[in-house]
Amino acid sequence: MNSLRYPRSAAVYGIDERADEVQHFGMPLKEQRDLAAGRAVADLSSFRVYTLTGEDRLRWLHSLTTQSLENLPAGTSTETLILSATGHIEHWVRIIAEEDSLWLIFETGGEEAVEWLNSMRFMMRAEITDRTPEFQSVGTVGPAPEGLPVQAEWNDPWPAIGAGSASYAALDLGQEQASPKHPGHTNDLRIQLCPREQLRDWQPGGVAGRDAWEALRIENWRPSPQDVDSKTLVGELDVLRTAVHLAKGCYRGQEAVARVHNLGQVPRRLVFLHVDGSTHTIPRPGAEVYAEVRGAERVIGHLTSTAIHYEYGPVALALIRRGTSPDAQLLVAGDEDEKLPTTVEEIVAFKRENRVGLPQINREVDLRRFGR
Template sequence: MKPVTVGSIDPSSADAGAVAHYGDPSREQKLLDTEAGLVDRGHRDVLAVPGEDRLTWLHSLTTQHLTGLPPMTGSELLVLSPHGHVEHHAVLLDDGATTWLDLEPGAGAGLLTFLERMRFMMRVEPADVTEARAVLSIVGPHTDEALGALNAGPLAPPDVVPVPPAKFATGAVPSRPTARYAAAALPGFDGLVRRVEGGADLLVPRAAVPDVIAAAGLPLAGIWAYEAMRVAARRPRFGFETDHKTLPAEVGWTAHAVHLEKGCYRGQETVSRVHHLGRPPRKLVLLHLDGVTTDELPAPHTEVVRDGRAVGFVGTAVRHYELGQIALAVLRQNVRADDGGQLQVGPSTAAIDPL
């Protein structure tokens, strides 16, 4: 069947430039869940930051600990507002000469503008390279075998530092990125590979995408299947599970994208205060939607209501091949799975997954 694009279904979607599915979304989900498939995520924005000062510079501007980052290592970072609200999220890979940042479609221009304003006398040359570089993702438990077929693996799984308790002792967090993703060159394609949770990301020249897909020899899956796996794994996405007042701790980014003991950066005071209080105002949860009153999925940022009052919003809602209609939602901290209140998302009744 001819690929169906997201744009042909919902032109306003952030994923409008991606393939929604290749004919059977449920089969594609099962493939990513039990074997391995390849997802073209070439609609993501990509920035390149070469220059001798790139790591110390990004270390000073973002939430992540990046000084001394070894070549061929990936991680995640956030840029916060002065009040600690998330303004940008990026996944990074440093190859020893350039730090590559990939982020949500359309988000690159805003982050590049911020970086250019903060250059001062630093030896860095940030640039938008979205037209030249594309992201492909291998997803599934057989990822290492797939990397082996590309002569780029296996790679060590993600190494994530446990989040310390509130009011932790000085020195409890090692001086390294809180999440380290092993990376390698992609031989023959002038590309890079980054091992991440649930799979691996390939950063390749856009002109080489057809050749990389052919060399990988994997069945293709659409972005709908990718998003279903992400939601089931409770991984937040910037612009979907976030709004203008999102704090990193509310959606779980403290574990992967925030170093709680590094030097000063914009928004650090709020991050520290929220962590040491031990109770962010909101939390990320997985909702099960009844799917009885309507088959339509709620749009991003649809209100979640309890007893006639809004208590949060839905981020991403999907049809999971095993779990049915599910959604990630950001709710007030005091909304619990066992408090007896009934949640509504549009016409659908919702229940918080107890796990």
């Protein structure tokens, strides 16, 4: 279902749940430049949109997810995660707060997430309504262009370090504010929720495919559900800074988050890769990453997001073993037996002192929880 007007004859579409979403229009680098300059909007029509209403909406969602939402002011854009009991990321929710409701935006897995949330509602006065048939997500860099019919705007908080949160990035580890050198300041990514009936009548100045949006996201070092697998922990992606409150009390998976913060290190860490572009190809997500370990070349991770950037060429985000030396030469599996050299930029720190940059534990919550 896609209500955005665009040149359909030039459109190359995605697959599976992105089958109606435009991947690109045959000129992906130009589309990136236009999107980054505010001359185009991005097709994000595969995103699912819901509203959460009811008197208990904030308290209920607060109790089930990683972010502090109980006193969320109207007009706020934030995000939160639904974790497994072992602390692995299961669902990723972007939130826009209004006076009497919340907009919930799911890039993937929206139906499964809502099904689980509804199973946990019990006597809470909260109701989730699927608004995808009425509203479509449109991506912009900076404010919405003139004339675009916008019902609500999600303004990406990245790379800000939220109150009660922490950075795991080497650039600003232990700091209360994001480093001004953080690439997350580069592109002001926003999601506009547009009424479909009005969107059908709007004539855009330019439209970019989803690939353009992904390239700018990767440039920003911005993790997303595309970078999550069945084992992903929040600290591996540095997503604590925008999606996790570390002193809010109990929720499913909270013990695992606290254990890593206070006692240990994440098993993997996110890195940014410049991939050798001499072959004019880019490996796909899932491609294995190699490094020399004890004198032999071994698999130490995999690509999670890839793009050919209009300025930097082939780029990628990858999850690698935390213990891999920052100075290691990483290779990426290409076509057949080819291995492509890379230049690595450290995102999540190679080593983090326990409790660096962490807020104080809420001991009152812990005492109530364990009945002490």
